[in-house]
Amino acid sequence: MGTTDGDISAEFTEYALKARSRLQRTAYLMCGDWHLADDLTQETLITLYRRWGALDPDIGPAAYATRILVNKVRRSAKRAWRSREIMTPPPDLPAPTSQGTENRQVIVKALSRLGPRQRAIVVLRYWEDMSVEETARLVGCTRGTVTSQSHRALATLRALLGPIVG
């Protein structure tokens, strides 16, 4: 009621500054590229701001933001597949300096072996701690698909990350 552009802007800024880091980390887990995750997070927040005044208050901005992000990551994966040009990794990736860094790179590589939907399901279920229902709604599939895909994804990760999982 009587919400002005100034109110919308202040509310959004407060939300965006709080949510930005988490969204970027979620995007990173889904796409495996920190810089792309940065771009996708910015695009997500821009899209969210365009709709900010019309969001359903029962759903909350976090769910909207996650849904927009999931769609953007999946679209970017399709685009990357079609216009694949970079054959070598970006030069500014840190070289593994410790066991922790090496493990991280192994995990990112293992995640990249999953399909985009499986990756999104794993990240939403185990990083965002979402329920099967929420994950299904955000990814746009049934509960059964979430369960079966996460089961398959975990089996793949177990096979790839055996030594790290221990």
Add this chain to the structure above:
Amino acid sequence: MDEEVRRLLRLVAEDDTLPPSAVSDAELTGKCQAARRPSRRARSWRTGTAALRTAITAVRAARQRILSQGAGRSGQR
């Protein structure tokens, strides 16, 4: 396995060695606000449409005036 996957995802996502974002918070909110404003093209379209509407109204008024003057003259004959 569930807890193990959570631990591994946290290990990757909460990596402190990842560089900060290329865009500052202030730049990001500026970008968002700019995206909400109508584009130059949209503004130009609206201005163009308004100008066209004014022109059409002016032409209609002129036509009406000419027709009514013509009717007046024919009435005088």
